[in-house]
Amino acid sequence: MFAVTILGNNSALPMHDRHPTSQVVSYDENLFLVDCGEGTQIQMNKFKIRRSRIKHIFISHLHGDHYFGLPGLLTSYGLNNRQEPLYLHAPEPLMEILDLQLKVASTQLPYELHFHPIPEKGGLLVNEKKIEVHAFPVIHRIPCWGFLFREKPKPRKLDMDRLIQYRIPSSFYPRLKAGDDYCLPDGTLIKNEEVTTPGPESLSYAFCADTIYTESFLDNIRGCTLLYHEATYLDSLRERAAERFHSTAKQAAELALKAETNQLLLGHFSSKYEGLDEFLSEAREVFPSTQLAIEGSCYSIS
């Protein structure tokens, strides 16, 4: 089970019962928190997120609507007597702010908080058994990163008839699943493709944070299963979007098309829009497989 649940889909000013950015990516039993705008812990209560399962938190950038909920969440973990270490991947200056906040509150967290500043050029942040998380720079008014959640390549499927035909021992099956060739006792090489077929496709989710329209990170998101892209404005405000280093629904759809993603999810809607239908219709004209990020909804990455 690979999915993303939206906790906040609005841009900076909370309005229309919409909240600042926060998402929970779930993979099997693991939860990853992406951004943590003000009120995230309250949204977690509302949508019954099992917050104790979160081991990694990612903060895209240091505009408040993406992290003002974090100090409260970290404190609440402490009040709940969390013991498991927590890994925070965030822009480097955040640590000083958190340190100061803990110091003035005279608070000692009962769990280890490991702070990992995101490298300027991004890179591999998390390497779990079945999934990895990469950061990549996007283009915003201040340093900002997107995150790619990618399943590791899945084992190739064995063609049992062929394996028996070639008398390949079962002890070698794991290596065949990983893609290795096999050498028969007489020296004949059996190419992997002769005895296996590709495993299921590896799924991926790209969160593109806050960004101006740019193709600069296209290589990072190409072919992803689900692309989340901000759409702060409709295309009628394309210039304002650019001035503020944001994107429009149409631009998000154009990028989805170029990235050859399967599906597009739009979020980070400006408070100036009470209704969101036009975001959907505008984007679908360019990229039909578009959905709106709705708070409390869970989107399967499949």
Place this chain on the structure above:
Amino acid sequence: MFAVTILGNNSALPMHDRHPTSQVVSYDENLFLVDCGEGTQIQMNKFKIRRSRIKHIFISHLHGDHYFGLPGLLTSYGLNNRQEPLYLHAPEPLMEILDLQLKVASTQLPYELHFHPIPEKGGLLVNEKKIEVHAFPVIHRIPCWGFLFREKPKPRKLDMDRLIQYRIPSSFYPRLKAGDDYCLPDGTLIKNEEVTTPGPESLSYAFCADTIYTESFLDNIRGCTLLYHEATYLDSLRERAAERFHSTAKQAAELALKAETNQLLLGHFSSKYEGLDEFLSEAREVFPSTQLAIEGSCYSIS
């Protein structure tokens, strides 16, 4: 019109649809914000608080549940292009945190933010035409202050029959209202009490923040019209309350009795209690004029 509206009535861990501490004190057209826990600006939307009317914000102490909503509120004022200056009365280290947060966000507020660190021993913070606000130290795990909102003495009422009898000129009426005596042309002194009666009682609201049970600030709150006192626990957890520098409902009521207040308002309820009825009954046994601080409710100070 003098009243307080509750935006958050819970202690640190938001639960049971209760939020961390925040209150809006209204006096005529002026609004004062007292504490600003996470989600305060969202609660303001919900309860239709006219936030542009807030000129002074008071932060009692630097535990997150009393100020983690402040950076978001200050930023939102900026996004709404607020122009009026804002006065922030708070423990001194808060300024460094806010400065850092604004710096990393590369944000320049479009309005003047005047930071006034609360003096260690408290004192007069705000002196408006009809109302003044004082801080007084309470006793908590870290430095913490309560706030007293007090109407200035109201003008004495003129006894028109007597004024005519003594032929006191109307130009002297303002001085009579302020309590001065009058000297007749023949040198006779007319004592103020002969020609006036006391004006209406001056009303006051005392917010006692987070505190252990103590009578150390009794003089600051004596005779106030409405006393807000924290009641994190029921009296069955009196020891835990003391360990954590908090109070129980019964203790709050005992202090209300000693302070000879008219009414008591209880808040800052621990998340361990889902229902709040027992807080009310426990306190009312000692001090009958007790109410629970309920989010969205407005309590008249009269």
